[in-house]
């Protein structure tokens with residue numbers, strides 16, 4: 001999506017919302033947003049996608065009369081509201097000015113020529129841009145050395161019907177007015193900001209952003225969400241014709257159902273907020289963890305869960321216990337052990353924790369049912385990654401070999417063990433207990 005199209009879509013979307021925008025949860029959220037920022041009196045702040053100035057006016061109070069704030073937005077209605085509030089407040093916000101323009105092209109805004117800022121804020125807007133890294137890189141050109149950028153991105157389950165809308169549009173190759181799919185966790189936001197050249201000081205998960213915390217929708221209510229999002233609220237006319245809407249209906253249902261567990265689709269009212277800093281000499285931050293450090297990547301069949309691993313794994317263990325047979329639907333489950341802190345989940349939208357025994361915790365994908373990993377309680381610093389989740393094409397170094405077969409006493413009588421010379425253990429040294437099915441307790445691991 002070209003940046004001009006993005007800006008036009010934003011105007012179409014926010015122009016109609018501007019008159020009652022200040023009746024929404026954004027009032028509370030901007031107060032929370034500023035509470036995390038180290039803004040000092042006298043500083044110069046640039047508030048991008050400032051909307052009706054909710055955050056801009058709070059920043060004005062924080063910097064005081066010796067500071068300066070510029071708010072920039074592209075939607076005339078939002079800026080009119082901001083200007084109206086400034087006028088109404090008399091000379092209280094004299095240190096604030098508003099500029100109209102597209103924040104993907106700050107260089108085209110006359111009032112910003114030659115200016116740099118101590119702090120740049122972008123609240124509730126990053127996911128409106130098709131390429132988050134590119135816009136952050138662009139914005140950071142307006143930061144002073146040592147300056148701070150504060151930016152938030154949505155939790156993958158935030159406004160969950162919006163996520164289904166996006167996935168449906170993408171499957172139909174339609175332009176989407178926002179891009180949320182990449183924002184999966186605190187670490188995906190951190191990675192994007194660091195890839196754009198700023199060092200992330202912290203990422204905070206702000207829960208209860210809109211005040212409902214968590215809620216669950218019946219999977220059967222997909223139709224209501226389809227009508228509300230694809231028919232009623234589709235201001236940017238992504239699904240423009242009846243023919244497209246007809247095609248979208250079954251895909252929307254399928255994507256909605258993929259997110260359900262036990263007949264419920266979870267919605268989480270949270271966003272991730274990153275506070276990042278430009279280096280003191282103005283140079284670009286180079287992340288310590290680059291793709292060069294990644295030994296392999298992996299994930300599930302439907303890509304709802306993806307990870308990268310920076311450790312060379314030990315050799316493969318094949319487990320024949322009943323639980324491994326049942327969760328894999330196969331004769332045995334092969335896995336490799338790696339240090340827990342070498343695995344970073346870059347997407348864990350459909351990741352669920354499954355506790356079947358007191359010996360180990362398992363992780364699987366609710367989207368496609370694929371088993372992903374296990375954590376043995378006796379070796380808490382280790383994660384066992386299921387081999388079917390490992391993307392062998394990305395593997396650097398030697399692909400591991402089978403080093404042992406465990407729990408062979410539980411193997412199915414029709415299974416023949418390979419003659420590979422690897423030791424065959426009746427059980428497993430780490431515990432006398434079997435990792436068999438002793439409880440049925442599925443709980444959330446999406447954090």
Ligand SMILES: C[S@@+](CC[C@H](N)C(=O)[O-])C[C@H]1O[C@@H](n2cnc3c(N)ncnc32)[C@H](O)[C@@H]1O
Nearest residue numbers: 010014049050051073074075102103123124125
């Ligand atoms: C959800 S509102 C957030 C407003 C404000 N930051 C707040 O937290 O209340 C998103 C804002 O982004 C603005 N916006 C979207 N794309 C833009 C662009 N390319 N340039 C400038 N503003 C943009 C919209 O006009 C809208 O005011």
